Amino acid sequence: MDVKVVIFDWDGTLVDSVEHIADSLYQAATELGFPAREREAYRDIIGLGMVEALEKLYPGISRDEMSTIREGYGRYFFAKVTTPQNVFAGMAEVVTDLRAGGRSCSVATGKSRKGLEGALVSSGLGPHFEITRCADEARSKPDPTMLRDILSFYGVQPREAVMVGDTRYDLEMAQRIGMPSIGVEWGVHKKDVLGQYAPHAIVDSVRDLRTVLGL
Incomplete structure (x- = not known):
């Protein structure tokens, strides 16, 4: 892409x-x-x-x-701390390779800011993301406010970004503002649900995600 x-x-x-x-x-x-x-x-x-x-x-x-x-x-x-071992295998490398290739990475999540800040540090993923948005500082998915904030930060149009998510709420959020999306099947929702929101692609492995992203 x-x-x-x-x-x-x-x-x-x-x-x-x-x-x-x-x-x-x-x-x-x-x-x-x-x-x-x-x-x-x-x-x-x-x-x-x-x-x-x-x-x-x-x-x-x-x-x-x-x-x-x-x-x-x-x-x-919070009794259980997110560690690098909790990151899905291969996803840290996806983010690293995207950044190395000159593309920007960010996060739009239903987590609270407190929850995300802790996880960014303990997971080791934090340095890869220039901007993150949470549900308690914008509006909950599928409202696209978080995506609009991120687009504004980068000064890009919806078609110049892609939303990668595992739920209907991620893909509907992107669909509402004409942003392409990629559904991943290793989380909450599967192809039958994700496919209802016209994603650019639905993948069931990190290898396939890398292919779709051109890595």
Whole structure:
């Protein structure tokens, strides 16, 4: 692809954290007496901001209840530190090679700024990204505000960038502003879901992602 900027989702795209997020949400909610949801329900909201995720899991939840779940989630989630070993095999090299080839890399994530800042350092990926955007400082996916902020930072048009993500929310976000996207199948959603948002490509291996990106 002839693009100047590659924008990555974090959880489920760069880092193998989907199951840990689902576990942490389940533990935080059920210990407060909220009903357990099917495992897929906890996975399906990954990529959304926490407010939007909890509203989807538990319609009608109050702000106070939401705050209590978020506190519990934080305790469970941050008990495990993201390390370089949690980065999907080959993805650190993808980002390194993109930068070496003169392309810029950034992150658009449903994580909080606090969560992302810690993960950028502990994963070792932080130095590769010139700008990152989180759900608690913009709007939750699939609203494209995060992408617009990143495009503005680089001074490029949507067609000059690509969004790489594992969820419907990543690809819909890109679709809303006419940005090409690449769906990856090693995270939350598979081809049948990702294909609904007209991605440039859907890949099931890092090797195929490298091919699509021209690495």
